[in-house]
Amino acid sequence: MxxxxxxxxxxxxxxxxxxxxxxxxxxxxxxxxxxxxxxxxxxxxxxxxxxxxxxxxxxxxxxxxxxxxxxxxxxxxxxxxxxxxxxxxxxxxxxxxxxxxxxxxxxxxxxxxxxxxxxxxxxxxxxxxxxxxxxxxxxxxxxxxxxxxxxxxxxxFDPFATTSVEQRYAARLWLLKCCSAGASEARPGAAEHIGEICDRAYSTQDEKMESSTPMSQIGALMTLVFTGVDMTTTDYATALILVRNAQRMDREDALAAGVGKPEVAPIPLDMLEDAAHYLPHALSIYGWASNVLNKQDIAAWGCGASCVAPCTGKDVHVGDNMLFSSKNMTIQGVKVMTKSNPETDLLYMSWDNEIQGLLPYYICIDRPRREVIISVRGSLSAADWMTDLLVLPVEVDANFLGCDPSSMVAPEDVKIETTASRRRLISAHKGMLGCAKTIAADLRRHKVLDAVLKSDQHAREALKHDIYKQDCSDHQLVVVGHSLGAGVAALLALHLRSVYPGTRCWAYAPPGGLMSPELSAAMRDYCTSVVCGRDLVPRLSLSNMEILARQMIECSARCKQPKVRVILHPGKKWKRDDLFKPEAEMSADARKTLEAYMRNSGSSHCAGGKVIEARDFLTPGKLLYYEANDSDIADALVFTPQFVDNKEFAKNGMLISTFAVDMHMPWMYQMAVDKALDDAHRGLPSTRVEVAKLEGTCYAPEAAAQTTQQAETDIEAAGGRPS
Structure with a gap:
């Protein structure tokens, strides 16, 4: 660097x-x-x-x-x-x-x-x-x-004489997506022009925002987060290793000081059962990946030609290569993981995958529970990753909500429209809201829900298949998803409740920067977010990205060791004195970079831009958190389910660890919900490891009483304690 x-x-x-x-x-x-x-x-x-x-x-x-x-x-x-x-x-x-x-x-x-x-x-x-x-x-x-x-x-080699930091981020995304990142003029000294970058990338003029490509928007976002600090790929890797060691050292210091966590109230057994029941639906839509990850026979073609036509909406014959290589394995995954019969229960399946557009999803009947389930797939392609990173806030309009957005804003949250501030909008993640709107339009176009939930005769005649003649008018609609699919599922459920009032949602590992606090609070009665251990994605919001960026720059400035020694020993548990120097001993170059970053960081350059809305984004609904103990061995992990406050969870930053990415994987969520449910059935209390509150953990000491009280309220709302 x-x-x-x-x-x-x-x-x-x-x-x-x-x-x-x-x-x-x-x-x-x-x-x-x-x-x-x-x-x-x-x-x-x-x-x-x-x-x-x-x-x-x-x-x-x-x-x-x-x-x-x-x-x-x-x-x-x-x-x-x-x-x-x-x-x-x-x-x-x-x-x-x-x-x-x-x-x-x-x-x-x-x-x-x-x-x-x-x-x-x-x-x-x-x-x-x-x-x-x-x-x-x-x-x-x-x-x-x-x-x-x-x-x-x-x-x-860089063929351009000078390339802005924004362009470098966009170029890396271009390499990932293998498509053009769009024209963006070169300029020297990007660190001195952060205000211009923010103004261009996050202008309140809609036509200006829509004119840039997704890669350019993401490049501008990363420039905003790191405020023009020029970092190479290995700089990021080294800084993350440093942050992980700093967080570990802080936890160890707090443990030595005897700081602990408050007691947690037990979660109702029926809620744990629901979490375990809907998770296979959220994971089975991954298709071939779900078969491989669950060690199923990927060569088993469990769906015949009789279910292919309704599932795809086309007359696709079994011998089609695409059907055998991916589509049929997706259907097989649904069959094996959810124990459903595709010939009678799988109503519709879409494989389309676009940036900020359609995601693969399916509609299935859950007969034992008398429910119709919509499952939306999470990230599995480069297009999905681009959608994940389109965090620019977009206003959620009344047509999508089915009600007046202003009814969700408390009077004290409304701001007077001036040049310095603007009114608080009900907004959501741009990429995921685009996907939710596209799937909603696809549902209206195919009319599958109208046919089975409303017994709409015109819809049944248009679909022309006996599977849609089933009467499910007494069934409840449930929308589920994992990761990107969880975020889209929550926004889709928000829309579908205006048409199907009993709609509920289970969002597994939803992104942290998904929606306005007002929307999140409005969904508490019917949406449950499930987060496992140190999972990085539910903590991945714009505000937490800014916190992490600051931690990365600060740790890099105080680092004693050369980059190569740190990056060649990623798992080494360094001692504080061996890895970090006191602030007074920082070199002049390190101090200059840190001071420049601190001077440019924060909201001062973009206080009037749309991006400020995303800093307050939360996970949807109420948050069921499966806290994991401190073990680095998967089989030794113990999970403690508990309700936590979304805002407290969001403000504490990201935990960097070897499990930060692994915890997001489908099999880890399956392990967490299964272990916690098994402990609950056996009447065993989950083992706790007393870990102190630090920036990056779940509870703040000053918020402990409030969090416990909130958990009690949530349990009463969910049906009380188990006897």
């Missing part, structure tokens, strides 16, 4: 990214110096042959190049290991060393070309077979040296 700048270009790597490359390249050149010494020794012993002199001269040049390269790479390694991530000044001499390496490799290209031209003149007449093979190996390997160096330079 920052990106390397050579030949008037900002490259895609930083100087301290080159430590491993310098070490490997230097060692490689040393090996070939030894080989060339052996070769020249044998050649000198045969100096009476006519072509030996030219051969010795050529390979002497090769050996000289290797010796110089070794010395330069040794110096480069020395300087890349100097200082921590933000100590840029300690590594400045490395730039001049890289210029020297570029010059020597240019000279190597000349030698390689000369050797290619003269090879036949000195190899054929006077070499024995062994030395000829050795000479050929030296010759080929030096071409490889040059080719590897040229390839590395090409991969790190």
């Amino acid at each position: 920052p990106s390397l700048r050579m030949f008037g270009r900002d490259w895609k790597v930083a100087v301290d990214d080159l430590a491993v490359y310098a070490g490997v390249a230097g060692l490689w050149h040393v090996v070939w110096v030894i080989v060339e010494i052996v070769f020249l020794a044998r050649a000198t012993a045969e100096s009476d042959q006519p072509c030996i002199d030219s051969e010795i001269h050529l390979f002497t040049w090769y050996m000289s190049v290797d010796i110089v390269c070794f010395l330069l790479y040794a110096l480069l390694l020395f300087y890349t290991l100097r200082g921590s991530i933000l100590d840029v000044g300690a590594r400045k001499p490395a730039i001049y060393i890289l210029y020297g390496i570029s010059a020597i490799y240019t000279f190597l290209l000349v030698i390689n070309i000369a050797a290619s031209v003269l090879k036949n003149q000195f190899v054929a007449p006077c070499q024995d077979a062994h030395r000829e093979r050795l000479a050929l190996a030296i010759f080929i390997c030096h071409w490889i040296f040059w080719g590897v160096w040229a390839l590395a330079a090409l991969l790190a």
Whole structure:
């Protein structure tokens, strides 16, 4: 950090990214110096042959190049290991060393070309077979040296003279999606123009926002979060490792101080059973992934031609390749995981997948519970990831809500429209709201719900299949989903309640930055969010991203160790004194970067932009949290279900750990709900590990009493305590 700048270009790597490359390249050149010494020794012993002199001269040049390269790479390694991530000044001499390496490799290209031209003149007449093979190996390997160096330079090269930080984020997303990120003018010194970036990316003019592509919007968002700090990929990885160690150290310090958590009230057994019942529906829509993750036979085709037509809405025959490779496995996943019969229970299934558009989903009858279930798939494609990152707040209009949005806003939350502030909008995550609206339109178009829930004769005649003649008018509608699907399911349930008043929702691992607090509170009676342990996604809101960015910059500024030592030991439990230095000992470069970040961070640059709405976003409805103990072994995890307050959960930041991503996986949620339900059935209290409140955990000491009281209220609303 920052990106390397050579030949008037900002490259895609930083100087301290080159430590491993310098070490490997230097060692490689040393090996070939030894080989060339052996070769020249044998050649000198045969100096009476006519072509030996030219051969010795050529390979002497090769050996000289290797010796110089070794010395330069040794110096480069020395300087890349100097200082921590933000100590840029300690590594400045490395730039001049890289210029020297570029010059020597240019000279190597000349030698390689000369050797290619003269090879036949000195190899054929006077070499024995062994030395000829050795000479050929030296010759080929030096071409490889040059080719590897040229390839590395090409991969790190930025063709533009100056590229803004915003453009770099958009370019990385372009590589992920393999499509254009849209035109965005280059500008130098992005850190000095954060206000301009925010104004352009989050303008209140709708036409201006809609004119930019998803990648450009996400790039602008990441620039806002990191306020123009130029970080490479390895900088992010190292900073996250540092934050994880800092959080672990804080937890250990708090444990040593004896700080604990309040007691939690038990969760009603029927609620735990509901959580375990609806989860397979939320996971089965993943299709082939759900079969693999649950170790099912992916070659078992459990659905015949009789169910294919209603499921797809088309006359698709069983021999269709797509049906066998993915669609039929999705149907098989639904059959195995939910114990339903696709021929009579699976009403409709869509496989369409678009950015901010249709997601795969299905409609299924749950006969034992007399319910119709809509399951929306979570993230499984690049298009889904783009949708996840489109966090720009969008107002939820009255047509989608089925009521006046202002009725959900408390009077004290309404702001007077001025140039400095604007009224509080009922808004939601742009990408997921777009998906919810598209699925709602798809439901209206196919009229499957009208046919089975309202016994609409016109809808049944239009669908032309006996499966839709079933009378489910006494069934309740339930919408479920996991991850991205959970966010879309919650917004979809919000819309469907205006048509089907009894609609309920179970959202597993919903994104933290989903909707306005007013919407979340309005859904408490019919929507339950389920969060497992240290799952990163439910904590992933714009405000928490800003908190995490600040922690990353602060930890990087106080880091003692070089980047390569941190990133090569990701699981090491560092001691505080070995990893972090006191604030007073920070280098001038680190202090300058930190002060610039703190000066530009926060809402000062975007106080009037739409993005400020997203800082308050929450998970939907009431929050059922399966707290995990501190074990790093999956089988040793113990889960304690409890109600927590959405706002308290949202304000405490993200937990960075080895389980932060694993906890989001479907099998971890299956493990959590199954273990907690099994403990409840056996009458066993879940084991607690007393962990202190820190930024990043679930409870704040000052909010403990309020949280416990809220949990009691939630239990009474859910039907009281079990006897």
